[in-house]
Amino acid sequence: MNALHTDLYQLTMAAGYYQAGKTQDRATFEMFVRRMPYNRNFFLVAGLAQAVDYVLNLRFDKAQIDYLRSLRQFQNAPTAFFEGLENFRFTGDIFAVREGTPIFAGEPFLTARAPLVEAQLLETYLLSMIGFQTSIATKAARISEAAGKAGVVEFGSRRAHSPDAGVLAGRAAFIGGCVGTSNVETGFRYGVPVFGTAAHSWVMSFQSETTAFEQLQQLLSDATVYLIDSYDTLEGARIAAGLAKPMWGVRLDSGNLLELARKVRVILDQAGFTDAKIMATGDLNEYRIIEMVAAGAPIDLYGVGTDLATSVDCPSLGAVYKLVELDENGVKRFTAKFSLDKRTMPGAKQVFRYATHDEVACEWECASGDAEALLRPVILNGALAEPLPTLTEVRDHAASALKKLPRVCRSLYGHEDAFKVKYSTKLLDVEKQLRNSIAGAGK
């Protein structure tokens, strides 16, 4: 499944590990984010269910292997490499935070420990799947925070980076707090509530707005959302209110949304539609929404498209997947990078979440006091350790975990060390020892 959705060098390295007799080496890789990007005070990890599905079902078929054989990079590759691909099964372990957990820069949120070839092969797919969904879930959490009591619906499929990204964006946005999505496949595949009624083309396809509205109301009854800005928003609101039939409400998609919402609210109320809701859409994001919320806009639901489905101000999480230790024939060796801008900490780790901070510790350390160990077994010896949570459980976990963070973390603007990530003394010792041993070896 999706075996070739990877960077070529993962496969050339795999061939090289066969050649070098390193297939029995057991490697530990960790996934983490080096720096919090602009205006982010947490990341909401998402995409784990799809990542797990990939790891459990990764197989190479004959056509794929034949293609690799045809590449010049594999002309000298050992036969055992191709046989290894034919029989490929992931046999190692994956540890990860629960999907929907907020995480911070500098702490691992997924650990893969497996024979070197297997662990290496996962890198590209996992980074893409988890990195993307995490970006979107995070953006959705920010927008939902801004919207306060109003709901947020993900409407960005048309702007997503490919149709498949649109499906996943709807899933991730739901985890981050959206009440639903316009993407039908997201609803079909993941059970996310789906929203949407009609576009401007619907209104324009009828000779009059009134006819368009009547037809829509006949179809949708009390689920009807009238899109009222095709010609004149207030006139559209009056036509909708004049139909005197049940509706869910109206949608505004252009103009000064705050001012229009106020005027439309009056029109609806005066016609007796005090329960009818107002939805707003059109180039929205957390900054525009919080401004309207602060002004007391009578808007019940926000639909957010482009900015959410592409996480436009932060379109890449920048997660990395780094080798931190290697067990060669029973001899364990830590690995790290010491360059200033790309430092990695050696050895497998655990992350303890305390009320006020996280502590990144060596995996064999214990917590000191009341803490949660964030990295939990997900796959052990190539099999699922326990059933994955449902999507609703993931969403609930995200909401409750976010609530437990200091308020400053939910700010829409970046705050240095909004949540402190500390390294344990022992982990810092391990790093120091490795640094000294490498310096001592003249390397």
Place this chain on the structure above:
Amino acid sequence: MNALHTDLYQLTMAAGYYQAGKTQDRATFEMFVRRMPYNRNFFLVAGLAQAVDYVLNLRFDKAQIDYLRSLRQFQNAPTAFFEGLENFRFTGDIFAVREGTPIFAGEPFLTARAPLVEAQLLETYLLSMIGFQTSIATKAARISEAAGKAGVVEFGSRRAHSPDAGVLAGRAAFIGGCVGTSNVETGFRYGVPVFGTAAHSWVMSFQSETTAFEQLQQLLSDATVYLIDSYDTLEGARIAAGLAKPMWGVRLDSGNLLELARKVRVILDQAGFTDAKIMATGDLNEYRIIEMVAAGAPIDLYGVGTDLATSVDCPSLGAVYKLVELDENGVKRFTAKFSLDKRTMPGAKQVFRYATHDEVACEWECASGDAEALLRPVILNGALAEPLPTLTEVRDHAASALKKLPRVCRSLYGHEDAFKVKYSTKLLDVEKQLRNSIAGAGK
């Protein structure tokens, strides 16, 4: 195929068109971009092959239809709607520019003319597929332009918005001028040349850099690219040069790439490796590359990841798909939006490309003089009009079409009206008449 990869309202509107007896209406939709975003002087249209595949193969299966039946939005939907989905085939026409054609704001680059339900249903998928690939092909063209004689390889799969987006990004980047991609599936599926040899984890998995390099050279011979910055770049270059065996070259991934490339070039030359090449990677984009090129950096190949695969400075094309005319029982009606920020021009159009400008005209107009009609039939009556070009033909077309544009269009910075798009007098007349008739109708 991917029938539910769409916004719900496309399907509620379809149900409504059945209810309203509008299934015989013949609609014309056009896809275009309203405004050139910051620093873009053209867009390179890409993704048409996948869009065509979708249109030709769009089907609804039973499970998908059952899911729709279960939604409250379809409780009143007419039976004919569900039967229509069961038997769905696209029976209309698609006109589009050749894939790889540079286009500008305000001109249609794809036209769909079909029964209203069919044309409406395509919107979300086409916008996502074409919008994304167009963004990436455009970004790739900018980066390739900056790189001058050096090649550019797309390396961003891990940052793409989902694994599938990574595959498509590799394809689109190739159209835009990249020489290849690291994405293996892109190579397998589309025949794009694949690049990549080893990561830092390869070097770190061996006890010494020398052993890591020797093993890589044994595997790859003259295709070997040594990644030399794991510990110390210049020392890495000396080790590579000391092996005295054939290599393709070396890769620099950190530090001051310009300075390091110069020093590494000297090390390689002095060891007799005057043909060995230098590749540079690490947070690159068109702006950083052009600076190195201008300084005469001895770099032969640039690998670009995040910024390319996410088009980071412009992660959404912002294309729209708008109803421009409707034929109801043989009576043709033009449609348009007149709001200042979201103006659309009525009626089906043709785009004529002259040497100095484009002219957007009514579809029935003729060119005045030496011009190319950009919109060509792709699908007629639901069938492919002619075989699609190969990916190499698309890439060649893009290169030659870009070369024909005024030099200013290839600038990395935005120039107002770098290429002028004019509306024909007749088209402006049509708009004026429609505007008057609507005003006259009190709407």
